[in-house]
Amino acid sequence: MHTEARSARRSNQIGRLFIYGSLIALAAFYLMPLWVMIVTSLKSLDEIYGGSFIGVPQAITFEAWNKAWQEACIGTACTGLRPYFINSILMVVPAVILSTGIGAINGYILTKWRFTGANAIFGLLLFGCFLPFQAVILPMAQVLGRLHLSGTIPGLVLVHTVYGISFTTLFFRNYFITIPDELTRAAQIDGAGFFRIFFSVMLPTALPIIVVSCIWQFTQIWNDFLFGVSFTAGQSSPITVALNNIVNVTMGRKQYNVDMAAAMIAAIPTLFVYVVAGRYFVRGLTAGAVKG
Amino acid sequence: MSLKNKLDLWLPRLVLSPSLLAVLIAVYLFIVWTAWISLSSSQMVPKFDFVGLEQYVRLWSTPRWHTAVANLFIFTTLFLAITISLGLFLAILLDQKVRAEGFLRAVYLYPMALSFIVTGTAWKWILNPTLGLQKVVNELGWTGFVFDWITQPSFAIYCVVIAAVWQSTGFAMAIFLAGLRAIDTSIIKAAQIEGASLPRIYVSVIVPMLRPAFLSVIVLLSYISIKSFDLVLALTNAGPGSATEMPSTFMFAATFRRNQMGVGAASAIMMLMTVAAIIVPYLYSELREDRNAH
Numbered sequence: 001m002h003t004e005a006r007s008a009r010r011s012n013q014i015g016r017l018f019i020y021g022s023l024i025a026l027a028a029f030y031l032m033p034l035w036v037m038i039v040t041s042l043k044s045l046d047e048i049y050g051g052s053f054i055g056v057p058q059a060i061t062f063e064a065w066n067k068a069w070q071e072a073c074i075g076t077a078c079t080g081l082r083p084y085f086i087n088s089i090l091m092v093v094p095a096v097i098l099s100t101g102i103g104a105i106n107g108y109i110l111t112k113w114r115f116t117g118a119n120a121i122f123g124l125l126l127f128g129c130f131l132p133f134q135a136v137i138l139p140m141a142q143v144l145g146r147l148h149l150s151g152t153i154p155g156l157v158l159v160h161t162v163y164g165i166s167f168t169t170l171f172f173r174n175y176f177i178t179i180p181d182e183l184t185r186a187a188q189i190d191g192a193g194f195f196r197i198f199f200s201v202m203l204p205t206a207l208p209i210i211v212v213s214c215i216w217q218f219t220q221i222w223n224d225f226l227f228g229v230s231f232t233a234g235q236s237s238p239i240t241v242a243l244n245n246i247v248n249v250t251m252g253r254k255q256y257n258v259d260m261a262a263a264m265i266a267a268i269p270t271l272f273v274y275v276v277a278g279r280y281f282v283r284g285l286t287a288g289a290v291k292g
Numbered sequence: 293m294s295l296k297n298k299l300d301l302w303l304p305r306l307v308l309s310p311s312l313l314a315v316l317i318a319v320y321l322f323i324v325w326t327a328w329i330s331l332s333s334s335q336m337v338p339k340f341d342f343v344g345l346e347q348y349v350r351l352w353s354t355p356r357w358h359t360a361v362a363n364l365f366i367f368t369t370l371f372l373a374i375t376i377s378l379g380l381f382l383a384i385l386l387d388q389k390v391r392a393e394g395f396l397r398a399v400y401l402y403p404m405a406l407s408f409i410v411t412g413t414a415w416k417w418i419l420n421p422t423l424g425l426q427k428v429v430n431e432l433g434w435t436g437f438v439f440d441w442i443t444q445p446s447f448a449i450y451c452v453v454i455a456a457v458w459q460s461t462g463f464a465m466a467i468f469l470a471g472l473r474a475i476d477t478s479i480i481k482a483a484q485i486e487g488a489s490l491p492r493i494y495v496s497v498i499v500p501m502l503r504p505a506f507l508s509v510i511v512l513l514s515y516i517s518i519k520s521f522d523l524v525l526a527l528t529n530a531g532p533g534s535a536t537e538m539p540s541t542f543m544f545a546a547t548f549r550r551n552q553m554g555v556g557a558a559s560a561i562m563m564l565m566t567v568a569a570i571i572v573p574y575l576y577s578e579l580r581e582d583r584n585a586h
Contacts, residue, residue, distance in 0.1 A: 015490070019385050026382065027399045033414040033458065034402075040417065053428050106311050113304035121312060123579055128319045130571040132519045134543045135564040136322040138329060138557060142338065162318045165311050194303045223407035225522040230548065240409045244526055247413050256417055263413040267406050274405035278398055282466050285404065 041065060041261035048256050064257035068265055072258055074245045075234060081265050083235065084242035088222060088269075090153050091238055095160035096217045102161070103168020103213055108202050110169070111176040112184045113194075122173065128166030137230045144231055151236050159231065160221045167220075168213050171284070175209040176202065208280070215277055216284035219270050239266050323564065330557035338553060347554035356534050357559065360542040363449050367538070368517040370453045371460075375513055376506070378457065379464025384494060386465070387472045397469075401462030408459065412526025415455040416442070445535035448528050452520075452536055455527055460516060464509050471505035472498070511574045518567055539563050 036054060041064050043057040052058070070080035106125075110118055140159060141150065149155030179202070187197045203210075228238040237245075243266045247259050274281050333343045351357050382400055386393055403411065418424050421440035429437040441447035475498060483493045521540035528536040530545070539559055547556030 019388055019390060022381075023385055023390065023396055026378075027396055030399050030403065030458065030462075033411075033418060036418055037414050048423065051423070051427060051431070053424060102311055105307060109304040109308045115305065119579070121308070123575065124320075125311070125315055126575055126579075127571070128315055130515055130567060130575075131319055132515075132540075132560070132563045132567045134519070134521075134540055134560040135326050136318065138338070138547060138553065138560070139322040139325040140318070162314050165315060166319075169311070194300055194307075219405055223409075225407065225409050225525070226544075230544075240407050240522070243407075243413065244409050247416070247526065248529065256420075256423070259413060260417065263410045267410045270405045270407070271402065274402055275398075278401070281405065282401065285463055286467055286470055 037260045037264055037267075040257055041068075041264055043257055045253070045255060045257055049253075064255070064261040065265070067255070067258045068246070068261035072246050072255075072262065073249065074237075074242045077235065081239060081242055081246070081262055084237055084239045085265065087153060087236060088239040091156045091160065092218060092221045095157045095164065095221050096214055098157070098161045099164030099168050099217050100210060100213045102165055103170075104172050104203070104206065104210070105198060106165070106169040107172025107174075107176045108198050110173045111179075112181065112197070112202070122169075125166050125169050128163065129170060131163070131166075133163070133226055137226070141231060151232050151234075153236060155231055156227060156238065159227050160217075160224070164217050164220070167216060171209055171213045171216070172206070175206060179205055208283075211277065211280045212284045215273055215280050218273060219281070219284075222270050326557050326560055326564075329553060330561045332554060334553040334557070336551045336553065343554075347558040350552075351555050351558045351562070354555070356537055357539075357542055359534055360537040360539045360559075363536060363538055364518065366449055367453055367456070367520075368514060370450070371456050371517050372510065372513050374453070374457045375460050375464050376509055378461045379509070380468050380499070380502075382461065382465040383468035383472055384498075386469060397462075397465075400465055403459040404462050406459065408520070408522035409526045411455055411459050412523050415451070415458070416527050419451050419454075442528065443532060445532050448532060448536045452524055452527055456517070456520065456523055459523075460513065464513070467505050467509050468502060471502045475501055507574070511570055514570050515567060518563060 032054075039055070039057055040048065040053075042060045042062070043052060044059070044061050044063065047058055068081055070082055071078060072080050074081075074084070110122055144150040144155045144159070147155070149158065183201055184197050187201045192200070223240060224238070225240040225244070228241040229244075232238070232241065243262050246262050328340065329338055330347050331344065332339050332341050333346070386397060390396070419439070419442040420426075421438075421443060424439075426437060426439040429439070442451045479497060480493055483497055484490075488496075519540055520538065521544065524530055524536055524538050524541050530537045530541045539562065543556050543559040543563065546552040546559060
């Protein structure tokens with residue numbers, strides 16, 4: 001009996017060792033690319049070509065960051081990423097606000113003012129979450145041209161808002177369905193109308209899902225490449241397109257440190273949001289999979 | 293019925309209608325538009341004539357498209373198999389009451405917050421055969437180690453798999469972990485009392501209970517792999533040559549670079565039909581279950 005307990009304890013210890021060993025090894029694998037990006041961006045080009053890849057920089061220099069931010073050439077314009085970073089902000093802020101606002105009111109209607117056909121409408125909207133955008137970029141390019149919006153930031157705001165509605169509606173619909181109907185009914189009896197109930201009864205309860213929706217939309221739109229590369233050119237491109245252009249320059253000695261600094265600059269906003277509000281990010285991620 | 297009540301009855305529909313209209317146009321009408329172009333003789337500019345399935349015949353007789361379809365098949369199979377196994381493995385390990393769980397979870401998941409362009413840029417550098425990972429391993433003493441897949445036409449697609457797995461495992465893990473947390477722990481205890489070992493309990497009791505999570509992960513990862521475009525472009529630019537061409541990169545190049553709008557539209561419709569074949573039944577079953585639950 002005694003030895004049995006001891007062997008059970010030993011096998012338990014081996015189990016724990018296996019668990020922590022695997023978790024730590026895999027954590028190292030997931031962190032490695034970020035580490036490589038950061039140390040490469042802080043090295044001089046000579047050090048990189050001298051063969052330092054994964055090691056800590058001998059002398060930290062921010063030269064590559066400076067180049068990526070204001071000197072690197074995107075096409076023929078050597079302005080660095082700064083103007084494109086600004087483009088992305090000008091695109092992402094209105095698109096996030098608009099698509100989240102529209103999603104909120106849609107979710108409210110689809111749950112609290114149910115009418116015949118509401119479910120069918122929701123189904124129609126939902127397919128938009130899984131649309132391969134290749135199937136719509138051709139006509140979208142034509143329509144943006146007709147509206148004189150091709151190659152402009154407002155054009156991208158419009159596109160991202162329209163294709164964001166599906167996801168934001170899904171978020172708010174699945175959230176509001178958990179809020180008891182009695183709440184809205186009581187407000188109705190008190191004489192509150194459609195908008196009054198939305199603003200003073202529903203929205204105050206919806207803070208968590210507003211955060212989820214904003215974070216999701218922010219990440220999606222900031223990271224978008226397909227719309228950016230299809231509908232803009234040159235100076236009006238978002239940052240992902242500019243980053244890809246910097247990296248694909250084939251002239252001269254390849255500046256890997258500038259590439260990595262540029263990638264970090266493009267990654268920092270979404271990484272920051274992830275670090276600050278990771279919990280809400282995960283909720284957005286799983287919302288498409290786990291129904292509310 | 294008073295005027296106010298009547299207004300309240302119609303207001304919701306009125307407010308919803310612009311969204312509905314926008315989606316009907318930007319999703320459904322545009323799909324019809326693309327489908328029509330795929331049946332026309334359009335090349336540089338859209339033409340609205342009708343040539344039957346000519347563009348589809350051209351598409352399927354293009355060697356590049358065959359490469360793209362084969363690559364999609366290889367990529368999807370490996371990407372799904374590895375991401376799901378690794379994600380499930382991580383979720384099960386994290387579910388063993390480990391220390392620093394929150395931190396570890398954040399580490400596995402952060403790549404999901406990055407743009408595929410960033411991921412592609414980083415991995416292109418890591419996989420660089422002269423200055424990247426290969427060199428590190430060589431310097432550690434294993435001088436014969438060669439890792440130049442990214443320059444080998446027949447291996448480059450596996451580089452795309454590695455980067456895509458790195459980016460998406462956290463997502464699979466998060467969904468599996470949510471599934472595991474929803475399982476009643478008394479089941480595990482009961483099985484343990486019966487004398488079953490922990491790995492056995494997982495294989496024969498817990499994993500089968502994760503069926504809904506598996507379904508979600510499979511569907512969403514397939515969707516990610518069919519539309520994956522940015523990663524391929526940033527990592528290999530569909531090369532070397534056209535070795536890592538995918539349907540998404542093919543569509544883009546045909547439409548915007550080679551003035552083959554009709555062929556591009558036909559390839560887009562092929563992609564759409566593949567996605568729809570996976571997504572529509574999934575959404576239908578989710579919505580129907582939803583209705584039964586309420």
